[in-house]
Each structure stands twice: as structure tokens, then as C-alpha cells.
Amino acid sequence: MSVEQQKPRARVRAPELVGRGWLNTGGEELRLKDFRGKVLVLDFWTFCCINCLHVLDELRPLEAEFAAEVVTVGVHSPKFEHEADPAALAAAVERYAVHHPVLDDPELTTWQNYAVKAWPTLVVVDPEGYVVHVAAGEGHVEALRSVITEVIAEHEAKGTLHRGDGPYVPPEAPETTLRFPGKVIALPSGNLLVSDSANHSLVEFAADGETVVRRIGTGQRGRADGAAPEFSEPGGLALLPPQVAEQVGYDVVVADTVNHLLRGVRLADGHVTTLAGTGEQWRDGSDSGPGPETPLTSPWDVAWWEPAGGVVIAMAGNHTLGLFDPVSGAVRRFAGTTVEGLRDGAAEEAFFAQTSGLADGGDRLWLADSETSALRWVEADGDGFAVRTAVGTGLFDFGHADGPAEQALLQHPLGVAVLPDGSVAICDTYNGAVRRYEPATGEVSTLATDVAEPSGAAVVDGELVVVASAAHRLERPVPPGVAARLVEGASQQVKRPATEIAPGEVELAVVFTPPPGTKLDERYGPSTRLEISSSPEGLLLEGAGAGTDLTRRLVLADGIEQGVLHVVAQAASCDDDPSVEHPACRLTRQDWGVPIKISATGPKRLPLVMGGLDTES
Template identity: 70%
Template sequence: MFTVTVTNSIKRKARVRAPELVGRGWLNTGGEDVQLKNLRGKIVLLDFWTFCCVNCLHVLDELRPLEEEFADVLVTIGVHSPKFVHEADPAALRAAVERYEVRHPVFDDPELTSWQNYAVKAWPTLVLVDPEGYVVHVAAGEGHAEALRRVIGELVEEHESKGTLHRGDGPYVPPVSEATELRFPAKAVVTSDGTLLVADTRNHSVVELAADGETVIRRIGDRTRGRRDGLKPAFAEPSGIALLPKDVAAQVGYDAVVADTVNHLLRGLNLSTGEVTTVAGTGEQWRDGPVDGPAREIDLSSPWDVVWWRDGVIVAMAGNHTLGHFDPLRDKVSRFAGTTVEGLYDALVKDAFFAQTSGLAATEERLWLVDSETSALRWIDADLTVHTAIGKGLFDFGHRDGDAEQALLQHPLGVAVLQDGTVAIADTYNGAIRRYDPETREVSTLATGLAEPSGIATIDGRIAVVVSAAHRIEFPIAPGDEQRIAGQAHQVKRPPTELRPGVVELVVVFQPPPGQKLDDRYGPSTRLEVTASPPELLVDGAGVTTELSRKITLANIDNGVLHVVAQAASCDDDLAVEHPVCRLTRQDWGVPVRMADTGLRRLPLVMGGMDD
């Protein structure tokens, strides 16, 4: 653990040596171990991440241009500190590193030892270490690329002049990837012709397969990441696919909507011609601003799955924990459900909390969904009320069948309604297909031993499963296959923060990037929202304010979770610049807390900069 006092930018009052990384081993280094002390002369960026976390995946993409720009001076190291039990499996981590095209060394921290040594409180957290081995900057959440660019630029200038900067290659060694027809596919739907339309995620394509799940009829996309419309299209990690009703398709000129996840777009696909068009999104990730309006003028945030329900396409907006609504006939996008607060809270759709919704399925009466981060199966009924069938919250998971009240999942990514009205769940991190009966509220297991199943479709009376980490479609369920598993319950091992009951000072630390200042030209530059689970944990101090610090009053209950969402707007601090660069930084924390008479009276959360 360490504490650092920093005033402005990289002008330090205290110099604190970055602790060596302690954990299980390395990936993407050609089998070599790496020590921070041997990287003196390089600027080192530690990215504390876990592969279940969509915010962490956003940061991987944010860092790519920086890694290219500073290739000869910057060494990025992904420190993988897992949330779920499955993520601590070294084989699962190797698969994730390939799946998300991680192009820097990755350190395996399965017991969160390095996480605790660096006093990390949120995924993702970025720690910048200077060429002499001292921590100079910490940032949690997304949107820090410009701040990092400026701090790295200052470090290059400072240490080049001191002679302590060494240019050259870093320790990254690209792994060898196996070639398969499908590579980490995500979802599948059945077309009116009885074929399977599959989102071939790592191959950045959509593939049409015959009903056998193996024979390739055609590939739409050329296996390379990109963004291109037309008859030779390009995608970036597509995931969900929704078929439009035939009358709607005839009017709009495309048959299917594809969630083009990393491009933050919805794409229309004409199945007759193979032509692809962009139908919603700007290509920029939503951070703040309008959520309703013309479809191609509204930012989206990692659309993960899509399904037609009632009068439009419902979009699982995993990146900001909401559901969107796309009306292809009116060419409009709107917010359908959620507040952007991550959690498990049932209410009318506009007030409910979601947590990285990753799978959707619909009947006429209900919209079914799985929230991966709360390991939950939920539904929305016709009066637009949200209900939870299975799930306890952000920190509870496992593999347990039986009554839904005590049943547990582990990071499910897919859901489908079966012909008998029961609900099949792709229980991804348990490697299983689970079944929920809405009539009896019983949960059972239909299949196990699958490599990260992420999508389900029914075809010719059979259940087709997209087994993502096995890179294929499987039919693992035979008639009568069903079992009850009384597995272990797990909780996220992240250690809770001990706080004292009563008044606690909550402080979100944020310093604008070098050369920028907080931007209040269009209203308050900062925003802080605080809620809690259970709600009675917060006696006083809940709600939204424009200050990044607040006195909160905590009840004397055993434990709970503080949900904190903060954002800050900053712009170039130079009146001579006609069009200043502006950035919005945003982060949400789910901080597990435990009440203790010896607990802290101050809770600092670093969004950007350093805590005094």
C-alpha cells in the first residue's frame, strides 16, 4: 500500500517507489518474467483490469493510440486482477488476451496482491510510473487518454533532458494465434430460411451457417477490424444480431440489425445482397449528452445485444448500464431503461439499475435480459416494470440450482426463450446452460463443461449454443438432460473498505490534465452521484451534487456497497486557442464497505491525479 501527495501535474511533493508486481506470472512476453526495476529508463503504464469489465475493455481501446504514439518510450503492462472465479483461471485469461487483441505484456494477479499493494479501488485503474521508478499519476475509469498523453509528454521532456530516458523496444512478444473458421463468436439468430446468422466477434465478421452449425454459406466482413459500409463491409467485434419483422424490413431496406460493439454502432444488414449500412450511432462512445434523437446523431456505448420487442429494437447498452430503443421506421434512438448507475435495483424502467446487460430475448409479454456484472436474470413486463428472477447483486455469484431465491449464476452473457416457455441462460463463466421455469421459479442445469457459452438459439427443435472460447456452435443438450447442482456460493474477493459509522468525508480526487482547466462555460464542470445498497446504509448524503466532495452519514450496519458516479469536464487553458480540446472524464465505483469503530472517517476515490 502507498500514499502520495501531488500538487499539480507531475510536480511531486513526495516521491514514492512503485512496488514490484507480485502474482502468478506473465503473458505476451515470450515466456520471460519482467521486473519493474529492469524497466528503468522507460515510462511504465500499469493498467489494472479484469476481462469481465466493459469499462476495462474501453480502456484497452483508448490506450492503443498512446501505445503507438509513444512506442519507443512507453511500456504498458496490463495487471489482471480478477473479479470472478473463472477469470482467475490462467487458460481463461490467455483466451481473453487473444479475444480482445491485447498488445502489451499482461501480469496475472489472481489473488489481487498487486491490486492491494497499489491501493486500487476500482476496475479499471491506471498507474503511471516514471523512468526512475516512481509513481507520478493515478487515474480510475475511462476517458483519460488525453491526460495521459500530456503527462507522458512532460515525462519525456523532463527525463530526456536529465538523460534518464531510454528509447527502444519493450518486453512485448506477440502470441501465436490458432486459425479457426469462427474465432470467439458471440451470438446467433435463426433466419427465415432456417440458417444461423453468427456474430464472429474476433474475426470482425457476420457468418451465415447451415442448420448443422458448421457449413459456411457466406462471410460478411473480411476478418479485419474496421468501420466500412457497403458490399465489402468491416466491423469491430460485432456481438448481437436482431431480425426485423418482414414488414419493417421491407420499408427500411435491411433485414437484420447488428450490434457493432467496439465501433459503438448499430449496422443494418440486407440478407439478400449482403450490403451493410450504419443505422444508429456516431462511432463515438457516449459519455454524456443527449440520449434521444436522430439515430445517427446519438452516441452509443458498447451495444452488446439487440432484439425486436413490441415496436422497435431494444439495445443492451453494456457500456453505460442502460437499455436503448431504436425505431428503424422513424430513424430515432432513445433511452429505454436505466440511469447509468451500475447495480441491481428493480423499479419502473426509467429508475431501475442495470449492470452491463449482455443478452436479450423477447416474448410478446416479456423482455428477458441477463446482467453479467450482477450475475442476474431479469425481465421487463408489459407495464415497463423491471423484475429480478435470479441474482443477488454486484458481489455474489456461483453455480447453484433450486429455487430462484437462492439460485446463483456467474457472469451470464446470453438468454433465450425455449419452445415450452422456459428460459435458457448461457451461464458463461460457469461453462453451463441453465434453465429457469417462470411458472415454478425453479432453476436447473441443462449442460456443463462448455467453454464460455455466450449465445443460444433454437433451430429445428434443437438448442444451438455459441460456445465462444471453443470457437464453434454446439448442440450439447439432449432430450431429458437436466440436473440440479448444489454448488458453492462465492463473493467477489475484493477487500472491503472499513469506515466508521456516522459522518464520513467522501472525496473524489480529480486534477485536470496538464494545460487544461475545469470547464464551467456551460454550467457546473463536475457532478457527483451517490447511492447505496442497501439504501438504508446511507442515512444522509445520497443524491446528486455538483461538488466532488461531500459529507455522508453511514448507518451502523454490518456492510454494504457505496455506488459513486463522478464526472468532470475540462478544456485547454489557453485563451489563444480558438477551438480548445475538451474532455469529459467519468467513473463509477461500487465500493464494498464494512462498518467498524476503528474505520476511516475519510474515503478518497482517485478519478485522476493523486490524493494528498
């Protein structure tokens, strides 16, 4: 992104604000004349751009300081196809707490009329409608403050300044457990920890990904440590090895993105400590030194990687990778030059573009390089490390294409996870898809579509759990049959103990009791569904497939001692009140990946509880 600041252009009439529509105005269409008497700051941005997000944060104190005299208008001129989707823009405006009117400019009409060349660009228009200042890039707060102060003084003296409220109308605040979650990791307990980014906190869920165990954080934007911690749009999460966690006194490292900090969380009581960063954004100078004394810039994800001996940081804000040593407390540059682009080679000479997702693959550290729509990795190379690219060609090539890696296309991926078979799942965020890269063949395929901005993923008991960020929830979008193939031969890697069952014929029973005050919804046919598959595929002689009965007779093959049963069950229930004409209905769904071991002394019945109690056990 350009950082060139242009000189003021005297007495240039500001062009009209033209676009598809407006957000944050209560539905009102605005024109340039509606801002007469105010100092107007136009912020040309696109929501994929980390520099643009920095500017949003820089503008907040100015908007508060000059609330009566200044109106900020965001002009959203998209780079990626997904960013031109009005629903995606509306989600981004909420996600990033944009509290001023936003003009939707999908055809870049207003962008071109103002001769904008780079994201972000700021334009100041005086109360009489003339452009008085233009600046591209970030870090212009003090310059803007000076310009605004001068314009206010000039037009107050002329009588052309009108103080008062601006046209911003806040949208109705939705209520969901998660709001634009970022990343997820599996905890040793079997629970899931999610960064609840727009709620400025972390949420621990039970293994089902729906039952809240606890929330870590007050939910208020801030940076307080201790038992009532505060975060600011936290992102990546990294679980430390047990021996390291015991030594340093915390278990999880959090990329506290907008605070430009790394935080440590002690799982025993949720206590939070600041580990690295000063709270100020790094702009230049050294980015290596003692953690609390070294500034960071928008750490987006973190991952413990044993070959590096520490926590690698996806430093989206300056297109590098950092490295944090929990034992010494030091942080340093690990890879990258801060040049935005795509260049492989020695780690210290590589170019990145908004590194946004990391995954430990053993001898490889996989990473999603979002602005180049690339999947890349770091590996040991002699006495140092090297960066390689699997998928992606540059800053402006993107799309959705499967096939050989050199022909495949992604669109702004934000997350990666290593699957049990050694392939890599890619959260192809702006394509709304989960993709798969197979290192052995170099092939890219699509595992799932229609996932609302997947931003992070984790493998839990052989199953892929995905953060559907714009849907505000966790999902398991990979179909059971596909998931079965991905975990084939790798079931021994499942950490939880296998369930012993008898050989031959076994009854599998999914237990579901409608919640109190409800009943099964049988108005339109069967209200339940059960789908079963296995890995290896030959494990089940009978019982595989889909049906409507929650109890299924299974016949296990001889000669196979262990495997995994993949079970997906769902049941629809409605409020049971005859006086209500249109009762509220809900769908309960649960997926299981059950590692089993065939034993002559094992039981002949396998119950799986989806809701209620198993009265037969």
C-alpha cells in the same frame, strides 16, 4: 466503477510487480527493473468489466503514438472466480486483442501493493521507477497524453529515457473458422448467422452450424459500409419482422460493439449500412435523437420486441437499455439510469449492470445482467414498462447453485434464449454452463456443463444452439432426452413442414459415407453410434435408445398423429493410407430434431444424411 482521478504522488517508489506469471512476453518473467528507462503505464483491469475494455481501446492510439518511449503492462486482478483461471485469462487477452505484456495477479497482490480500489485503474511509473500519476475509471486519454509527454521531456533532459522496443512478444495466431464468436440467430432460410467477434465479421452457416455459406465483412477492424463492410468486435444480432425489413431495406440489426454503432445487414447481398451511433462513445449528455447523430456506448446485444415497437439495445457501456425504431431511424433511452446496480421498478428508474443478452419472450423481454449475475425481465406496466428480477441479488453475489430462484446463483451470464416450453435458457458464461429458469415454478436447474464460455443461444427447430465462445464454435450441448422434455407439447411451433411417415413399423437410416481418402475407424470397436428419443415420449413403442448401428427399426404408437424424433448420430473415420503410421482421425456428429406427421400414404423409410449420398432414395 469509480471514475475519480487522484493527484500525482511525488517520489513514491513503485512496488514490485508480483503475480502468478506473465502473458505476451514469450515466456519471460519480468520485474520492475526491466522497465527502467521507459515510461511504464500499468493498467489494472479484469476482463468482465466493460469499463476496462473501454480503457483497452483508449490505450491503443497512445501505445502507437509513444511506441518507442512507453510500455503498457496490464495487471489482471480478477473479480469473478472464472477470471482467475489462467486459461480463461489467456483467452481474454487474445479475444480483446491485448498487444502488451500482462501480469496475472489472481490473488490481487500487486493490486493491493498499489492500493488500487477500482477497475479500471491506470498508474504511470517514470523511467526511474517512481509513481507519477494514478487515475481510476475511463476517459483519461488526454490526461495520460499530457503526463506522458511531460515525463518524456523531463527524463530525456536528464538522460534517463531510453527509446526502443518493449518486451511484448505476440503469441502465435491460431486458425479457426470462428474466433470468439458472440451471438447467433436463426435466419428464415434455416441457416444460422453468427457474429464472429474477434474476426470482426459475420458468418452465415448452413443449418448444421459447421458448413460456411458466406462471410459478411472483410475481417479487418473498421467501420466501412457497403459491399465490403468492416466491423469492430460485433456482438448481438436481431432479425426484423418481414414487413419492417421490407420497409427499411435491411433484415438484420447488428450491435457493432467496439465501434459503438448499430449496423443494418441486407441478407440478399450482404450490404451493410450504419443505422445509429456516431462512432464515438457516449459519455454524458443526451442519448436520444436521430440514429446517426446519437452516440452509443458498447451495444452488446439487440432484440426486436413487439411491445416496445422496435429493437431493444443492451447498452452495456452505460448500464441501460436503448430502443431503436428502424422506421423513423430514432434511438432513445428505454430503461435504466446509467447507475450500475440492481434495482427493479419503473423502467426509467431501474438499475442495471452491463446488460449483455436479450431474448423476446412475447409479453416479457428477458435479459442477462452480467455484472449482477442476474436474469431479469421487462414487461408492460400500465402506460409504461417495469423491470423485474428472477435470479440475482447484486454486484458481488455469484456462484453455481440450482433450486428456488431466490437461492439460485449464476456467474456473469451473457446470453438468454426462450425455450419452446416457455422456460428460459441462460448462458451462464463464467460457470461454463447452460442453466434453465422455469417461470411457472421459479426453479433454476442446470441443462449442460463444460461449455466453454457460452455467450449466446438460439432455438432452432426446438433445439438449443449455443455459442461456445472460448471454444470458437457452435454447440448443441443439451442432451436429447432433456431437449425432448423441453419441446414436449410444443412441436407444433416448429416452423418447417413435418415429414410424413407411415404408421406402425418404419426404418430410420442415417446415411454416412466416409470422405474420400478415409475409412471408418474400427480399430477399437464400432466406429458409429446412434441415439434416438421422441416427444411425446410415448410416440416410440420400439427403437428408442442408443446403439452402434446407423439403421434402426422404429415402431410408432397408434393414436399419435404427430411429434418429434430426436436423433444424434456420430461416426469416426481416419485417413486411409497404409504408408502413414499414425493417420489423422476425425469425428463426424449430427443432431436432428425431425418433426413428423403420421400418414397412411407416408413412406416406410426415413433417411437422414450425415455425410455422402442416400443411394436408396
